[in-house]
Amino acid sequence: MKIKVGISSCLLGNEVRFDGGHKHSRLCTDSLSRYFEFVPECPEVASGMSIPRKPIRLIGEVQAPKVVAVHDNSVDYTDQLKTYSEHKAQQLDELCGYVFMQKSPSCGVFRVKVYQEGGYPAAEPGRGVYAKAVMEAKPLLPVEESGRLEDAVLRESFITRVYAYHNWQQLKKQGLSYQGILEFHASYKYCLMARTPTHYVELGRLLADAGKHDIDDLAEHYFSLLMENLSVLATRKTHTNVLMHLQGYLKKVLSAKEKLELGNLIEQYRTNQVPLIVPITLLKHHFNNHPDPYIEKQAYLQPYPDDLSLRNAI
Known part of the structure; x- marks a missing residue:
């Protein structure tokens, strides 16, 4: 089953831009589309603007800008787009x-220009009108820009x-339970540790008293903290910490030669000599030969399909 992910329509090659063109993203259509069912949207066209059309821009207050035609600020699209x-x-x-x-005045998430009197953009970047509405309505939804x-x-x-969000939605569809939330948290232990270990501890403390909270309130609070944690970028240092923790589960079953080989690969990853996929592959090989029921449940070893090759470049 493919995961539904929204996307700016022009990124799929649809000719909906102001000039009748597109901004086709091969990454999205050739790679990510194997696992994502993209749901396209062009808010400018959907709100009534034509193809082609005069280009638009944001002006005025950064937090509440107006949407106007670039060459004629009296042509105001603010109300219809908002x-x-x-x-x-x-x-x-x-x-x-x-x-x-x-950079889109409707869809941009970061560094969208909001022009001031005199024609210069404000020092503080803005956000596209549609992107802002989506992020306010769905504050935990993973979002990113194509570039x-x-x-x-x-x-x-x-x-x-995206996969964590999807897995959580599947858990909710099955029916929330205290045990289900605890098991979900256990499965994401090392994904969380690879971001900010302190937040993992904070989440653990929240769940330690799970039975004292209303299940829906607990779930909302937990998932909010989870997504906040996963939004932090992992580093070689934090990944190395996780790799060494996983290595510890194998210390009683590997030979001295195998331990040395694994330790060397983890060190090579730490020092930027090999990508993350190299020690991960060897760890998965050893856990296949020496299964551990706790490690088998860990999302860290396969948080998404392997053939997306995401760990080949980090």
């Missing part, structure tokens, strides 16, 4: 992530969060 965006943002419950077009997905670390982070 109204459509806020309405559409309430209809995205099936999505587990969103890929937006960067940033070309960065291997950001791409791995985004897809890890």
